[in-house]
Amino acid sequence: MRTSFISTQTLMNSPRNALPRLQGELATASKELTTGRRADLGLSLGVGTAESVRLRAEVASIQRYVDGNSAMSAQLERTQATLDDMRVQADKFQQMLSGISEADGASSVLQQQAAGFRDALTSTLNLTDGRRFLFGGMNSGQKPVAAFDEGPGAAIAVAFNTRFGFDPSDPATGSIPAADLKDFIDNEFAAFFEEPGWSATWSDASSTNLNSGISALERIETSANANEPAMRKLAMAYTMVSALGTEHLKGSALQMVMETARSLTGTGTSELISISTRLGTSQNRIEAANSLMERGLDAVSRRIDKLESVDPAEAKTRLDMVSTQIEMSYSLTARILKMSIMNYV
Template structure:
């Protein structure tokens, strides 16, 4: 009769191997419980791994596009709010001109109000969000509007030069000598000068005529900014400049009427132009919103497909975790007991 035996060393080796496998399986099961997807997609999906990768890439593309749209929406929303403020400032100038009388105190108040409005208009026009100026077009890193009222203003010097040239052509020495007809003629020419791109870009605006465009979907590109070269901006600055310069007691009342009429007509164009820009911005905002909604729907569909491919039964994974933990605990206990075996205890 032959007697067989098992050494404690072989049992310990087998247990250690079992524990190593159990620890590895436990780590994977814990990861699956936490993430809700297979720990090793290649092993679990096999031939469908490439489809899973394609869907994941599509998901990243959609998320990137939605982030881009979010940035565009922020710029559009900020631009719309700024344009609303500019329209309110323009309306304030309109109210001052409509309520204007010939008294000295009223003229001073109106001129002060309009000058203050011009400064406020310039400040709002130079608004920046996240380091980008809203009304600079593609020159988003450059402040768009130049100040008329600051000391040494090139725009103020250019307007004075235009006035001096006209006075010289009429044989006059000061604006106070201008008749209503001459003032009307001069302001018509000055307004045309403000509408000249060379003059405007040299003395009033550093904005680009080209707006920022953004691809908001695979097939759609929209303007997501506006600029300070529009008619609304030009007309407001012209109206404010001539009002602050010529609505004084030194100018004859009949001549001031020409100034008021010209400024009132210009500020009306400004309000209309600014509202047109707001409408354009609003349409772009709506298109971005619809595109983002469509992207969100596509993302939801892809997420469903990815979950069908990669998703695990979390309940089943949790059960495996519990079973593996029990196995490891039993292995630890048995290993401890085997290590305590010794012939000394039997001698």
């Protein structure tokens, strides 16, 4: 027969020693009830943890595309609104050109208005969303277009002076034959709005548009740039009327300038519509990609829930059971503390 020594201290410490384990189980049950997820995936899933990690990484990857697409959609919407503004301005200019007459002061007023349209176009092409320039193309960190007074104006004046021997602002401009002025516009002047003259004088933008990934398998163009033919033609039309001495022109020379500007403006407006259509296609593709990825997210999320989620009722039952055990442990410890052999002497 074997006997063991039982002391009051042993009896007191027995329920107390179970408290750390019970408190750990209480924390686990409380966390699972609050989050609806297993507290320790590795312990609960074992080898299935690898699948959970893979699915979580897939969700993060898809979500990055969705978030990036949201930013791209906002940029495209702003670009579309800007292109609409350009078309409205071009239409107004076209109407002014159609209504011009040789009445005293009419061409001078038109020259001033054309300068306003030119400067507005320059400002529009230099719009930024705070991070990059909308019309910079791949070179979105650089201001796309120089203001007329920052270089292009002087270069055009030099070319005019070289050809005719006086500046465009000189009243002698009115004596230039229409044929000579047209030859200058078609050659020296047009060269400032064609490559390489456009990039050398006006533009620091890239002719390559931004190309962005909208899903793991698809990349699309998501911008326009200041080197698009539409922008150059509108700039040429506005600059032609504003910077070639229009206020001094009369007769066939004035008529030639107006007709050339009308033709450029009409073509530029049509090409703006083509740019809007191209960007609209990109917007539709982003919406389609987002719709497909959202369905993928739903499927992956359901699989993750199946792996990681806990039954709320079961978690609540375990929490109540552990809480009761802890209360019993405290109660039992208190009872033992009150026990004394003196009570039985």
